[in-house]
Amino acid sequence: MHLDAKIPDGPIQEKWDRHRFEMRLVNPANKRRFEVLVIGSGLAGGAAAASLAELGYHVKCFCYQDSARRAHSIAAQGGINAAKNYQNDGDSVWRLFYDTVKGGDYRSREANVYRLAQVSVNIIDQCVAQGVPFAREYGGLLANRSFGGAQVSRTFYARGQTGQQLLLGTYQALSRQIATGQVEMFPRTEMLDVVVSDGRARGIITRDMVTGEIRPWSADAVVLATGGYSNVFFLSTNAKGCNATAIWRAHRRGALFANPCYTQIHPTCIPQHGDYQSKLTLMSESLRNDGRIWVPKDPSESRAATAIPADERDYYLERRYPAFGNLVPRDIASRAAKAVCDEGLGVGHGGRGVYLDFADAIERLGKPAIASKYGNLFEKYERITGENPYEVPMRIYPAPHYTMGGLWVDYNLMTTVEGLYATGEANFSDHGANRLGASALMQGLADGYFVLPYTIGDFLSRHMGEEPLPTDSEPFRAVTAEVDERLQRLLSINGKRTVDSLHRELGQICWEHCGMSRNAGGLRSAIDSIRELRDEYWTNLKVIGSGDELNQSLEKAGRVADYFELAELMCYDALLREESAGTHFREEHRTGEGEALRNDEEFAYVAAWQSTQPGKEPILHREDLDFPNVPLTQRSYK
Amino acid sequence: MRLELRIWRQPRRDADGDFATYHVDASPDMSFLEMLDVLNETLTEAGDDPVAFEHDCREGICGSCSLMINGRAHGPEPGTATCQLHMRKFRDGDVIRIEPWRSAAFPVLKDLVVDRSDFDKIIQAGGYISINTGSAPDANLIPVPKRSADLAMDAAECIGCGACVAQCPNGAAQLFTAAKVSHLALLPQGQAERDQRVLRMVAEMERAFGSCTNYGECEVVCPKGISIEFIARMNRDYLKASLRAGSGRPKGSG
Ligand SMILES: Cc1cc2nc3c(=O)[nH]c(=O)nc-3n(C[C@H](O)[C@H](O)[C@H](O)COP(=O)(O)OP(=O)(O)OC[C@H]3O[C@@H](n4cnc5c(N)ncnc54)[C@H](O)[C@@H]3O)c2cc1C
Ligand code: FES
Numbered sequence: 001m002h003l004d005a006k007i008p009d010g011p012i013q014e015k016w017d018r019h020r021f022e023m024r025l026v027n028p029a030n031k032r033r034f035e036v037l038v039i040g041s042g043l044a045g046g047a048a049a050a051s052l053a054e055l056g057y058h059v060k061c062f063c064y065q066d067s068a069r070r071a072h073s074i075a076a077q078g079g080i081n082a083a084k085n086y087q088n089d090g091d092s093v094w095r096l097f098y099d100t101v102k103g104g105d106y107r108s109r110e111a112n113v114y115r116l117a118q119v120s121v122n123i124i125d126q127c128v129a130q131g132v133p134f135a136r137e138y139g140g141l142l143a144n145r146s147f148g149g150a151q152v153s154r155t156f157y158a159r160g161q162t163g164q165q166l167l168l169g170t171y172q173a174l175s176r177q178i179a180t181g182q183v184e185m186f187p188r189t190e191m192l193d194v195v196v197s198d199g200r201a202r203g204i205i206t207r208d209m210v211t212g213e214i215r216p217w218s219a220d221a222v223v224l225a226t227g228g229y230s231n232v233f234f235l236s237t238n239a240k241g242c243n244a245t246a247i248w249r250a251h252r253r254g255a256l257f258a259n260p261c262y263t264q265i266h267p268t269c270i271p272q273h274g275d276y277q278s279k280l281t282l283m284s285e286s287l288r289n290d291g292r293i294w295v296p297k298d299p300s301e302s303r304a305a306t307a308i309p310a311d312e313r314d315y316y317l318e319r320r321y322p323a324f325g326n327l328v329p330r331d332i333a334s335r336a337a338k339a340v341c342d343e344g345l346g347v348g349h350g351g352r353g354v355y356l357d358f359a360d361a362i363e364r365l366g367k368p369a370i371a372s373k374y375g376n377l378f379e380k381y382e383r384i385t386g387e388n389p390y391e392v393p394m395r396i397y398p399a400p401h402y403t404m405g406g407l408w409v410d411y412n413l414m415t416t417v418e419g420l421y422a423t424g425e426a427n428f429s430d431h432g433a434n435r436l437g438a439s440a441l442m443q444g445l446a447d448g449y450f451v452l453p454y455t456i457g458d459f460l461s462r463h464m465g466e467e468p469l470p471t472d473s474e475p476f477r478a479v480t481a482e483v484d485e486r487l488q489r490l491l492s493i494n495g496k497r498t499v500d501s502l503h504r505e506l507g508q509i510c511w512e513h514c515g516m517s518r519n520a521g522g523l524r525s526a527i528d529s530i531r532e533l534r535d536e537y538w539t540n541l542k543v544i545g546s547g548d549e550l551n552q553s554l555e556k557a558g559r560v561a562d563y564f565e566l567a568e569l570m571c572y573d574a575l576l577r578e579e580s581a582g583t584h585f586r587e588e589h590r591t592g593e594g595e596a597l598r599n600d601e602e603f604a605y606v607a608a609w610q611s612t613q614p615g616k617e618p619i620l621h622r623e624d625l626d627f628p629n630v631p632l633t634q635r636s637y638k
Numbered sequence: 639m640r641l642e643l644r645i646w647r648q649p650r651r652d653a654d655g656d657f658a659t660y661h662v663d664a665s666p667d668m669s670f671l672e673m674l675d676v677l678n679e680t681l682t683e684a685g686d687d688p689v690a691f692e693h694d695c696r697e698g699i700c701g702s703c704s705l706m707i708n709g710r711a712h713g714p715e716p717g718t719a720t721c722q723l724h725m726r727k728f729r730d731g732d733v734i735r736i737e738p739w740r741s742a743a744f745p746v747l748k749d750l751v752v753d754r755s756d757f758d759k760i761i762q763a764g765g766y767i768s769i770n771t772g773s774a775p776d777a778n779l780i781p782v783p784k785r786s787a788d789l790a791m792d793a794a795e796c797i798g799c800g801a802c803v804a805q806c807p808n809g810a811a812q813l814f815t816a817a818k819v820s821h822l823a824l825l826p827q828g829q830a831e832r833d834q835r836v837l838r839m840v841a842e843m844e845r846a847f848g849s850c851t852n853y854g855e856c857e858v859v860c861p862k863g864i865s866i867e868f869i870a871r872m873n874r875d876y877l878k879a880s881l882r883a884g885s886g887r888p889k890g891s892g
């Protein structure tokens with residue numbers, strides 16, 4: 001299969017404008033003849049559904065929560081980047097583009113990233129016009145902060161709830177279209193498969209999560225905006241319902257899956273404190289602006305943190321990275337925390353934690369200043385841990401947070417299945433091997449508001465006058481039967497173990513061998529263990545109840561079944577990639593000082609995987625990447 | 639710690655429900671929902687139907703979780719959604735009664751899961767600013783006084799969980815509606831549709847929910863501390879809008 005990314009010709013600054021001009025338009029009277037299914041109501045899906053409806057297409061939008069407003073985007077805290085240069089500190093579209101390509105460790109597609117930086121400015125305009133209450137200065141203009149180690153202040157924010165406010169903006173735009181009937185919204189409806197015939201997406205199969213009804217939906221195009229797959233690790237910062245089912249089923253039906261091993265582990269999360277733990281909570285990255293990270297120098301240290309004198313503490317980030325100190329990028333901060341804990345220096349439950357200490361900042365700036373910056377976060381920390389960070393240092397540890405990998409898409413955001421699109425965290429396109437802080441919200445909204453609504457028109461215009469496949473046609477009946485059969489299988493195993501217990505074990509395998517650091521032996525053994533455990537899953541699982549009722553165990557069982565397959569692919573991808581790039585750290589490939597070592601000669605490509613039968617090796621396709629605009633360098637934060 | 643749980647069980651929307659009693663061993667570090675996870679694991683292993691309850695983010699922001707705990711929406715800790723409540727707020731031997739949101743507008747779907755879709759309908763009635771994608775002016779064109787922006791944000795923090803309705807003896811949705819009306823009315827961008835927005839949203843609210851008689855319990859249980867002052871603000875807006883619309887006496891919106 002030849003992977004054609006369909007990148008427009010011309011200088012990078014002109015590609016998107018040129019493409020927009022060259023794409024065909026659908027005339028307004030014809031738009032209403034087209035129906036588009038949008039799966040997902042997060043920033044990527046909600047924005048696409050609302051914008052497509054405004055243009056006149058008929059849209060059906062689906063989500064698994066009880067309301068579109070609860071999509072996982074709601075949980076994003078820190079902010080959204082845009083190259084507005086309102087602070088006049090030297091930012092520009094070019095700089096945002098450059099930072100994002102470099103931050104992604106040169107494993108993303110330049111043309112996509114440039115477009116992202118370009119439309120970032122429109123996003124902020126759009127959101128403000130919708131009534132998103134971004135933080136403001138006393139003069140009434142928008143406030144910005146620097147985030148995730150960026151050297152310019154380009155991050156827009158709404159207290160610690162930026163994702164919430166952006167999503168409510170999107171939800172409101174969507175609600176307006178629902179009121180006019182242009183969008184039909186189907187909450188509590190889970191997509192369980194996609195129908196592909198003659199290489200083209202024809203529709204989807206869903207399950208009504210209240211009645212259990214299985215239903216086919218036919219349309220002219222299908223958009224998957226279903227978010228990321230960090231929950232493959234069981235414990236992550238993602239919402240409990242986040243799942244890979246939609247993209248995984250699409251993969252099984254022919255869509256290539258790109259770079260599955262690029263998973264971001266966020267350095268500042270509250271450490272695990274028990275075996276019953278159900279999720280990990282992110283503490284905003286902004287804490288690293290004032291907090292100092294350290295561990296005791298002595299592995300047998302038993303004193304309370306505050307009783308350990310300064311010269312017996314190792315401020316390891318400041319020591320190893322004097323230029324960036326506590327503000328090194330996420331992947332580096334995470335690996336360094338793991339390294340000191342592996343040496344036995346970690347603190348708290350199981351020795352898996354490091355201190356994030358505000359004592360110096362409180363002394364320097366005063367408690368009120370710290371409270372005004374981080375008060376909410378401190379309260380949240382105390383609520384969860386019972387400890388007061390004004391008095392004792394926080395304990396933090398890295399946790400799975402975001403997945404850069406996802407369905408392979410071309411410049412138009414179309415997967416390798418015609419008429420099937422993937423947007424937001426569900427695709428692989430813009431962040432390479434490492435995502436920078438405040439860039440996921442930007443990408444979700446860029447895809448949803450400003451890219452997909454145009455590119456999909458070009459596709460539809462080429463299929464004018466074609467009728468969607470009827471839902472009682474053979475392809476729909478076949479996939480419906482498979483979906484039914486699969487649910488029945490899950491319900492009838494009647495073994496001994498719960499979904500959660502098996503998912504937890506799968507998560508441990510992935511975390512151990514395909515988490516913050518990886519090696520060939522570990523990955524091979526992980527593939528074997530995953531297969532074994534998957535066999536156990538399908539023979540010893542216990543799901544109570546039936547398919548025709550609200551059944552949360554059955555919902556979970558289907559999602560975890562897909563994670564079992566995805567986990568294996570993730571390990572294959574990590575095994576293949578004999579280099580360290582961004583979040584993907586192969587122990588065999590590091591510099592003399594232990595830092596990540598890329599291999600641009602052999603690995604400057606996107607690994608796009610084709611599905612085979614489960615248990616068989618997937619087939620690799622490569623999209624070579626080149627970097628005519630951002631010269632390749634080794635990242636250094638020393 | 640060992641706890642006795644009395645949990646509302648109801649198989650379907652139209653079925654009868656009742657309390658069932660369970661015992662569970664919990665640790666003080668667990669969240670309330672993790673305690674229920676532990677119960678559900680035990681029930682499943684024993685072949686019993688696990689308790690259905692709504693949850694997603696478990697970070698107090700998505701508004702999914704929705705439990706009445708000992709008669710109080712989201713339980714005993716102020717400013718805290720159920721998912722952020724931890725077991726250290728309880729004591730060994732406690733008896734805990736767990737119910738779904740109780741309100742005519744929120745029918746039970748199963749056990750502790752209710753249907754809150756009438757909230758979405760209130761937003762659909764006008765809780766937005768009509769602006770099509772791509773037609774916005776530069777974001778800094780209209781300065782917004784910091785005070786207004788901050789106050790708008792105070793209102794916009796609502797997570798739409800429905801605790802306000804669940805706790806209200808009348809099942810009124812004033813706090814939820816007022817939060818959105820105020821958020822948009824406080825911003826210059828929200829002015830063009832201000833009258834029509836409040837009139838339509840209040841009409842939809844009154845169609846589905848009870849009327850407000852100023853009990854004020856909504857504010858007490860709101861996990862985001864949304865102030866009841868926003869209700870007064872909405873009522874003023876509603877009055878002005880009704881007068882301007884020449885619709886005679888405003889309808890009783892509290
Ligand atoms: C705690 C946290 C904090 C974050 N903070 C930031 C930040 O400060 N800045 C930043 O840029 N990024 C941040 N991120 C990342 C960012 O929030 C996400 O990457 C982004 O919001 C994803 O948006 P999305 O629209 O692609 O997917 P989501 O918001 O996850 O939406 C997925 C949608 O798909 C639906 N769905 C999923 N599966 C199915 C199915 N099978 N059937 C039907 N519907 C389905 C869901 O119901 C939902 O509506 C953060 C992430 C987390 C976890
Ligand atoms: S689960 Fe999201 S607010 Fe409680």
